[in-house]
Amino acid sequence: MAYILPNLSPILLQSKEKSSAIVFHQPCSPPLISPSSVSISSVNAQTKLEPPPPRGLAQVNRTPGAQDKKQNEKDEFFVNLGLAVRTLREELPSIFAKDLNYDIYRDDITFVDPLNTFTGIENYKLIFWALRFHGRILFRDISLDVLRIWQPSENMILIRWNLRGVPRVPWEAKGQFQGTSRYKLDRNGKIYEHKVDNLAFNFPQKLKPAASVLDMVATCPASPNPTFLWGPVDVHSSSWVEFYMAVKDTLDRQGSMIAQDCLATCSW
Template sequence: MAYILPNLSPTLLLPKDNKLSTIILPLPSVSFFAVSTQTKLEPPPPRGVAQVNRTSGSQDKKEDQRNDFYVNLGLAVRTLREDLPSIFAKDLNYEIYRDDITFKDPLNTFTGIEKYKLVFWALRFHGRILFRDISFDILRVWQPSENMILIRWNLRGIPRVPWEAKGEFQGTSRYKLDRNGKIYEHKVDNFAFNFPQQLKPAASVLDLVTACPASPNPTFLWGPVDAQSSSWVEFYRAIIVTLDRESLVIPQDCLATCS
């Protein structure tokens, strides 16, 4: 019987009493039209919903910025690993640095990407002139904090003059990164030296440091400059003189030769 009832006419379900039949009336069509019209209208969104959307948009922006930082950080580490061992053979990839990058060593400070490029040009140019063989090796790469990259390196060279023995020394390069993952500071410090005892080189900029066992922290002090010279100190002085010449214009063919 249950499946038959929906198909029955409403008039058949009414009692035979005429009084009751007059009381039960179908809803007017106007009411149905009014209800259907109201259901189509949507009220404006409350203020709370709009505020939540703005907050989520700000969070998405911060998340995108963090993602960009880690992408650029990974690119910086990978580029440094690839570029530094060949600094005496070819130029660097400068996309990982900011235009206002600052370069510091224990005696000097230079600012600007053009000066920074000149540092590595001078390394290649004067390194080939003063040394028969010179190389740069990476010993360790690590991050003491999220926005800093530390690289422990070793520099070896054989001077062209026959009375000087080959020598090597280590140092630390500290690269600081901004919130976008770009390098804005490069600081060189923490020098340690290893020269043959039988042929100790003449006093040089390298000898201005009190040698201690290599460590990631700057533990070496600079003393007064000695007047004597060697290939190492001439190498350092040549780089500084090159950087101090503000009006220096390097010929393009020389750049091509040393790049």
């Protein structure tokens, strides 16, 4: 025994040194993390990071600005402008057969010819009613042809037309004359003024119209440009003069009736 212990001591010491060396040189392992702690921390991290709102939703909830409003008004103007041009082109040739579509006009529309001015949509409707009514009485055949439509500016429509008719009286030959209708539009594309001017006449040589709205423009050819001047002529009765005066008298009587109604209402 005394022999064995001294001989074993170096071995035990050597083994202890090796174990201690192994333990000392063993790399440090990372701390253990429980699955529950990992899931809780990841959930908390996800709840803190809010995703950005969808792009489409942001566009829907965006309040339109002044630029969008201006663009919408411009789009509405061009839509109404196109409707006005299409309506005038399609309906003017049939004004002596059927009524027009008045949706393209404002309620306070003003009609102007070289001698008269009428205001209001009701008077404007009455003008075309009188044209149809007296046109059928005084003429066997009467029609209007649209020769040209163009825009000298964004808010104006110009139409060059030709009116021709065959009077019912046997001693009058058929005649025709041209004119220009100027339609002014507001910023919404609605017509607020209709002006007739630039009249040029082509009547038979033996028949001259009276000195009225049908005054002949001497030595001036038909043109779409407003270059005609009015000049005096000899006074002769014709169906064209009667036609114009009949339409004007209808509007004048309507105006006097409205004035009388207004006075009767005010007196009460």
